[in-house]
Amino acid sequence: MELIEKTKESTLIFDGKVVHLYCDTVTLPNGGESIREYVKHVGAVCVIPVTDSGDVILEKQYRYAVGETLIEIPAGKLDSAEENPYEAALRELREETGIIPDELIELGIYYGSPAIMGEKIHMYMARGLQFGKDDLDADEFLEVFTIPLQRAVELVLQGKITDGKTQTALLRAKMMIERGL
Amino acid sequence: MELIEKTKESTLIFDGKVVHLYCDTVTLPNGGESIREYVKHVGAVCVIPVTDSGDVILEKQYRYAVGETLIEIPAGKLDSAEENPYEAALRELREETGIIPDELIELGIYYGSPAIMGEKIHMYMARGLQFGKDDLDADEFLEVFTIPLQRAVELVLQGKITDGKTQTALLRAKMMIERGL
Numbered sequence: 001m002e003l004i005e006k007t008k009e010s011t012l013i014f015d016g017k018v019v020h021l022y023c024d025t026v027t028l029p030n031g032g033e034s035i036r037e038y039v040k041h042v043g044a045v046c047v048i049p050v051t052d053s054g055d056v057i058l059e060k061q062y063r064y065a066v067g068e069t070l071i072e073i074p075a076g077k078l079d080s081a082e083e084n085p086y087e088a089a090l091r092e093l094r095e096e097t098g099i100i101p102d103e104l105i106e107l108g109i110y111y112g113s114p115a116i117m118g119e120k121i122h123m124y125m126a127r128g129l130q131f132g133k134d135d136l137d138a139d140e141f142l143e144v145f146t147i148p149l150q151r152a153v154e155l156v157l158q159g160k161i162t163d164g165k166t167q168t169a170l171l172r173a174k175m176m177i178e179r180g181l
Numbered sequence: 182m183e184l185i186e187k188t189k190e191s192t193l194i195f196d197g198k199v200v201h202l203y204c205d206t207v208t209l210p211n212g213g214e215s216i217r218e219y220v221k222h223v224g225a226v227c228v229i230p231v232t233d234s235g236d237v238i239l240e241k242q243y244r245y246a247v248g249e250t251l252i253e254i255p256a257g258k259l260d261s262a263e264e265n266p267y268e269a270a271l272r273e274l275r276e277e278t279g280i281i282p283d284e285l286i287e288l289g290i291y292y293g294s295p296a297i298m299g300e301k302i303h304m305y306m307a308r309g310l311q312f313g314k315d316d317l318d319a320d321e322f323l324e325v326f327t328i329p330l331q332r333a334v335e336l337v338l339q340g341k342i343t344d345g346k347t348q349t350a351l352l353r354a355k356m357m358i359e360r361g362l
Binding site for chain 2: 003004005013014016017018019021023024026028029030032034035036037038039041060061062063066067068069070072075106107108109110111112113114115116117118119120138139141143153156158159160162163165167168171172175176
């Protein structure tokens with residue numbers, strides 16, 4: 001079955017600093033038409049830092065869009081669409097936690113809300129952590145804390161960590177480390 | 182440390198069918214100001230259906246916002262902010278796959294992109310599956326397929342399943358079933 005929807009007409013509704021909102025008319029696989037409202041985004045990175053002793057470094061951050069303080073792994077936007085995601089991951093990890101890792105392992109792509117959000121997040125696991133000083137943006141406020149990976153995995157299974165990229169990254173890190181990676 | 186950002190001024194930029202875009206001025210924890218661009222959303226549900234023999238029922242669906250056909254678990258929007266998520270999960274599962282489950286187990290909340298997206302997704306695991314006939318919306322096109330849970334978990338670990346809610350749900354289902362849940 002052909003599943004692809006083709007662009008018939010594309011309209012930029014709002015061209016913000018972070019959110020670029022479009023409302024497109026698309027041709028459906030059966031020849032019909034529909035409207036797709038969606039957000040374009042420059043792209044982002046996230047990193048789960050795991051220490052040699054099996055702890056992870058997480059953050060508490062207030063998320064205005066959901067009105068809650070969430071537990072998350074370090075993450076941030078690309079500086080531009082051209083920025084290398086690996087370099088961006090090193091930068092965000094250092095800025096938010098002060099960590100410089102020996103190694104960043106690629107975990108692949110995470111689409112958080114692909115029905116309406118074009119944001120492509122590149123996910124990494126950081127190992128061999130050297131701890132230095134953080135360097136937060138002026139409008140960034142977060143609390144960094146350390147917790148055993150196993151304890152964080154239990155919080156995911158209990159539904160107590162609600163950020164999607166953090167859920168995925170914790171469970172992947174647990175399974176990968178169990179396999180000796 | 183106080184992390185909460187308070188609303189100073191809220192402006193509705195676009196009031197669409199699915200996307201409700203706001204641009205708010207907020208007061209930061211240090212008394213400064215910043216702008217938050219974010220999307221309000223009615224809320225959604227997703228369901229990972231697992232058979233007694235250890236298969237999962239997944240879908241291939243074209244996602245216009247990311248320009249790719251993704252592998253996903255069944256999911257959909259609430260009909261209204263008042264709709265009971267449990268009932269919505271039963272409805273979406275039946276509409277997209279024809280499945281009526283004996284049991285829906287609550288897995289908690291998934292926020293896919295909380296930096297800019299208010300969408301709250303209620304996640305469930307369906308067990309005791311009865312298979313009937315699907316009933317798709319007129320503008321919904323998807324291919325339903327069955328795959329062993331273990332094989333789907335490997336696809337996540339290899340970075341070949343990129344939808345975040347599907348990554349989380351597959352890894353959680355795997356861990357929960359290993360624990361006899």
